[in-house]
Amino acid sequence: xxxxxxxxxxxxxxxxxxxxxxxxxxxxxxxxxxCYLKKDELVKYGTTTLVNTIKAxxxxxxxxxxxxxxxxxxxxxxxxxxxxxxxxIEKAGxxxxxxxxxxxxxxxxxxxxxxxxxxxxxxxxxxxxxVPEPETEDTAHAEDTLLAE
Numbered sequence: 001x002x003x004x005x006x007x008x009x010x011x012x013x014x015x016x017x018x019x020x021x022x023x024x025x026x027x028x029x030x031x032x033x034x035c036y037l038k039k040d041e042l043v044k045y046g047t048t049t050l051v052n053t054i055k056a057x058x059x060x061x062x063x064x065x066x067x068x069x070x071x072x073x074x075x076x077x078x079x080x081x082x083x084x085x086x087x088x089i090e091k092a093g094x095x096x097x098x099x100x101x102x103x104x105x106x107x108x109x110x111x112x113x114x115x116x117x118x119x120x121x122x123x124x125x126x127x128x129x130x131v132p133e134p135e136t137e138d139t140a141h142a143e144d145t146l147l148a149e
Contacts, residue, residue, distance in 0.1 A: 040087040047082060047092060050099050051075050054116055057108055065110040071117055074130050078120040081127075088123075095123050 035042065055075045058068050098119040102112045121127050 043087055043089070043092050043096075044082055047096060048079050050096065051079055051120075054099060054102055054108060057106070058113060061107070063108060063110050063113060066113040070131060071113060074117050074120050074127055077127055077130060078124060081124050091123050095119050 052075075055072055058066065058071055062068060099116060102108055102116065108116070117131060121131065
């Protein structure tokens with residue numbers, strides 16, 4: 001029996017490394033499952049954050065030609081409808097791609113503000129009623145036609 005081969009034991013450092021690696025793997029798996037199950041809420045949160053960031057930027061640095069009151073009204077209505085409705089991943093993806101580009105230069109001009117409002121209206125067409133129709137010459141001078149001769 002003296003010829004029996006003794007088993008080599010694993011060193012404490014190696015054992016600790018394996019335990020830590022196992023715990024980290026378990027945390028990553030749990031986080032992945034949680035993110036998958038909560039993906040709608042995560043996308044809504046991210047979209048709301050982007051909308052609020054652009055809204056705050058427009059309020060902090062007013063842009064000539066942009067009615068921030070109307071932009072804020074549309075953005076608030078959009079955020080409310082987004083949180084109340086079921087998420088359409090395809091629409092949310094297009095919306096996110098559209099408005100993420102505004103954040104690259106950290107300055108929003110009037111064209112980007114218009115695209116921002118249009119992107120929200122494209123997602124929820126019923127928000128169109130919050131944006132006034134552009135004035136045409138006929139409607140701008142409608143009062144003039146009522147003048148006495």
